[in-house]
Amino acid sequence: MAQSTTNLGKIHVFPSESLYNQFKDTIASNDLALLKDDGAYIVAALLGQNGYVKFSNGLILQWGRSTAATLNFSLPFQKFYCITTAQESWTSATFNNTSWIARTNSSITWPTYQNTNINYIAVGM
Known part of the structure; x- marks a missing residue:
């Protein structure tokens, strides 16, 4: 694409x-x-389907789309505050935002469903 x-x-x-x-x-x-x-201007950015914006005060917003079981963030967080996700196409499988297998400052792992994209927004510093 x-x-x-x-x-x-x-x-x-x-x-x-x-x-x-x-x-x-x-x-x-x-x-x-x-x-x-x-107090908060952009110091780095990758504006794409999977991208990020880093502000001068340390705030980092990352977004993207993945079908992989483990998603590695473009920029690791020092402090990881939250992630919001949505399953792109709903099937008989139900995706629950609280069903994380593992979360670190540099990656997140979740259950995957075949042929399903997960869209995400992550916030941290």
């Missing part, structure tokens, strides 16, 4: 709003401008 991509351009981080205001007219329309003093 082909993934669609969007050209997001460059990411500009400004230490103050006054400095941003001096340069805002020179920033391309597909560029992203962020204020450093807002």
Whole structure:
């Protein structure tokens, strides 16, 4: 399956709003401008079907889709707060979010059902 991509351009981080205001007219329309003093700006990202966004305050959001029994996160968490999942196509098997076999800061293992995708969102630091 082909993934669609969007050209997001460059990411500009400004230490103050006054400095941003001096340069805002020179920033391309597909560029992203962020204020450093807002406490949480993106420092790394992988924007795809299985991806993540890491913020300057340490918060990490990861998402994706898997049919594997064990899912290895793109970025390991130092603190793993929660994961939300949904079974893509419901069959006679019932998927229960609390039926984890094992969960670590770098992976999660769950019961798999043949030909079924599990979509997930994980939050941590």
